[in-house]
Amino acid sequence: MFGYYLELALRSLRRNKVLTALMVLTLALGIGASITTLTVVTLLSGDPLPLKSARLFHPQVDPFTRERYLPGQTRPPFTLTYVDAMNLLHAHEATYQTAVGTGPAKVTRAQGGHPYFGNAVVATADFFPIFDAPFQYGSGWSAADDAAREDLVVIAGYLNDKWFGGKNSVGKSIRVNDHDFRIVGVLKHWAPQPRFYGGELDGHAYGEGDALFMPLDAALDVGVAGQPGSCFGIGDQRNPRTMPCTWLGFWVELDGSDAKKSYLDFLVRYVHEQIAQGRFYRTDVALPGLMELMRREEIVPDTVKLKAGLSFGFLLICVMNTVGLLLAKCLRRAQEIGVRRALGATRMAIFAQFMVEAGVIGVAGGMFGLLFAELGLWGTRHQPAEYASLARLDTHMFLLTFAVALAASLAAGLLPSWRASGVAPANQVKAG
Numbered sequence: 001m002f003g004y005y006l007e008l009a010l011r012s013l014r015r016n017k018v019l020t021a022l023m024v025l026t027l028a029l030g031i032g033a034s035i036t037t038l039t040v041v042t043l044l045s046g047d048p049l050p051l052k053s054a055r056l057f058h059p060q061v062d063p064f065t066r067e068r069y070l071p072g073q074t075r076p077p078f079t080l081t082y083v084d085a086m087n088l089l090h091a092h093e094a095t096y097q098t099a100v101g102t103g104p105a106k107v108t109r110a111q112g113g114h115p116y117f118g119n120a121v122v123a124t125a126d127f128f129p130i131f132d133a134p135f136q137y138g139s140g141w142s143a144a145d146d147a148a149r150e151d152l153v154v155i156a157g158y159l160n161d162k163w164f165g166g167k168n169s170v171g172k173s174i175r176v177n178d179h180d181f182r183i184v185g186v187l188k189h190w191a192p193q194p195r196f197y198g199g200e201l202d203g204h205a206y207g208e209g210d211a212l213f214m215p216l217d218a219a220l221d222v223g224v225a226g227q228p229g230s231c232f233g234i235g236d237q238r239n240p241r242t243m244p245c246t247w248l249g250f251w252v253e254l255d256g257s258d259a260k261k262s263y264l265d266f267l268v269r270y271v272h273e274q275i276a277q278g279r280f281y282r283t284d285v286a287l288p289g290l291m292e293l294m295r296r297e298e299i300v301p302d303t304v305k306l307k308a309g310l311s312f313g314f315l316l317i318c319v320m321n322t323v324g325l326l327l328a329k330c331l332r333r334a335q336e337i338g339v340r341r342a343l344g345a346t347r348m349a350i351f352a353q354f355m356v357e358a359g360v361i362g363v364a365g366g367m368f369g370l371l372f373a374e375l376g377l378w379g380t381r382h383q384p385a386e387y388a389s390l391a392r393l394d395t396h397m398f399l400l401t402f403a404v405a406l407a408a409s410l411a412a413g414l415l416p417s418w419r420a421s422g423v424a425p426a427n428q429v430k431a432g
Contacts, residue, residue: 001349002356009357016329020361023325027365027412030318031405032372033311039377039397041308043390044206045294048192052132053290055253057260059088060286061271063246063279064232076284078297079229079246084274089124093266094252094259096130098123099216100198101226101248107212109163110173110180116159120176120212121198122219122226128154128185130253131197136160138170138185146215151222154185154213176212179222187213193390196290198226198249206387263287315404319412326358326416337420351421358413359406366405373401 013020047053060076061084080088085099105120127133128140137160141152153174160169173180191209214224220240228245240247254260267285274280288296330337337350373393380391393401 001352005353005356006360008353009360012329012333012357013360019325019329023322023361024364024368026318026321026325027361027405027409028368028372030315031365031369031401031408032376034308034315034404035369035373035393035397035401036376036380037304037308037311038400039373039393040304040380040387040391042397043193044304044387046193047291048194048196049131049290052253055255056130056290057252057254057263057287058290058293059250059252059263059267060288061267061274061280062282062284063244063274064230064282066281076286077230077246078249080248080250081244081246082241082248085248085250087270088250091266091270093263094254096126096253097251098126098130099248099250100124100127101216102198102210103219103224103226105176105212105214105219105224106178108175110175116211118211120214120219120224121210122214122216122224123198124216127197127213130251131192133190134188136186136188137168138183140185140213141215146217149218149221150215151179151181151218152184152215153181154187155183156187156209156211157189158208159211160186176214176219177222177224181214181218193387194294196294197251206390208389260287315408319408322361322409322412323415326354326413327419330354330416330420333420347421351417354417354420355410355413358409358417361413362406362409363402365409366402369405370398370401373397 049056059080060078061080062076063081063084064077080099082099089097089099100121100123102119102121105118107116107118107120108114121127125141125143125146128135133140136157138154140154141150145152153176155169155174157166160166163169163174164172169183169186172183174183175181189209191207193206195206195210219225225240226247228243229247231243231245233244252263254263264285264287267287268283271280271283271285275283340350341347370393377391377393381388
């Protein structure tokens with residue numbers, strides 16, 4: 001019967017081409033707007049490491065002084081001081097653990113040339129295995145290299161392509177802040193979105209990824225240091241190792257709930273030890289996972305959320321307009337429906353026929369909505385936003401476009417189909 005209903009639907013739509021085009025266009029505009037903003041929201045709030053995120057956790061403790069205490073504020077700061085990061089690192093309580101920060105750096109080739117200015121990632125040796133960063137050439141550095149403050153660096157693939165023509169550059173040198181660093185590894189394309197691993201998670205870290213990855217202490221020796229986050233007390237804020245400020249992200253990899261509980265117990269013990277030493281005043285600790293941390297920090301900008309809400313409101317308006325157009329079409333076909341009922345068609349058969357017609361409109365609306373979505377994403381890519389270049393329709397969103405279009409059209413077709421199935425055949429036959 002579906003084939004028969006489909007044939008009837010196509011005939012009906014061809015008979016009213018202007019009305020059909022209006023319904024398809026109305027639905028397509030709503031679909032295009034909603035899919036455009038949904039794609040951006042999904043991009044900004046998606047899992048940056050889907051194969052690893054369930055095992056990544058971000059330890060947090062509260063080193064603030066009594067004067068920084070605010071009643072009702074129990075959440076520890078996002079980042080750690082250098083002292084606390086090193087204490088947790090050297091405790092070796094996790095499978096992997098790494099302290100991570102970012103800092104501005106000037107980079108040039110050893111032979112000279114135009115400098116590259118940007119942020120460098122400063123981290124400890126476990127950075128690469130904990131985040132599964134893929135290597136094209138070479139590897140990362142070791143914990144022994146960290147301890148010896150070796151002048152080593154890992155560079156991104158795009159920087160290797162730019163300066164070394166994509167060839168193996170391991171063993172060559174580059175200059176960072178006018179100091180020579182030897183390349184030990186070259187990454188393949190690796191750019192988790194957002195860049196969650198260092199410093200504050202502010203939702204503004206999108207793009208092609210970081211260019212340099214340096215051992216933490218070696219980077220600090222040449223002036224590549226993260227910016228202070230939250231500062232407390234009195235001290236030299238020019239020395240990242242001793243300044244009374246939180247600025248380092250800290251990540252651990254834990255396998256299973258028992259490992260998480262064990263590490264949380266370790267954090268509690270650590271805090272009590274620091275209280276006994278007079279460094280800490282509060283016992284607050286936290287161990288959020290990667291996705292929990294992203295939700296808590298609300299990384300999706302409010303403007304994007306507002307646009308998403310407005311676009312789905314617009315889709316609802318488009319669906320309501322489609323309902324009105326389908327109802328108008330139903331009233332114009334009352335006599336045809338009455339004849340079909342008189343010839344034996346059941347109410348369910350009429351209902352199914354009109355729902356199939358609504359579904360056809362939905363498929364057509366999805367096709368044109370896909371074009372509008374691509375146009376909207378093209379416009380997004382030309383906006384001055386850090387994430388703009390990433391706004392592209394993937395396979396998942398491609399399929400979702402048609403699913404939303406079909407669901408919207410079927411929802412729009414419910415009332416007209418129900419009204420059509422309730423047409424009394426006797427009255428329409430007499431009127432004819």
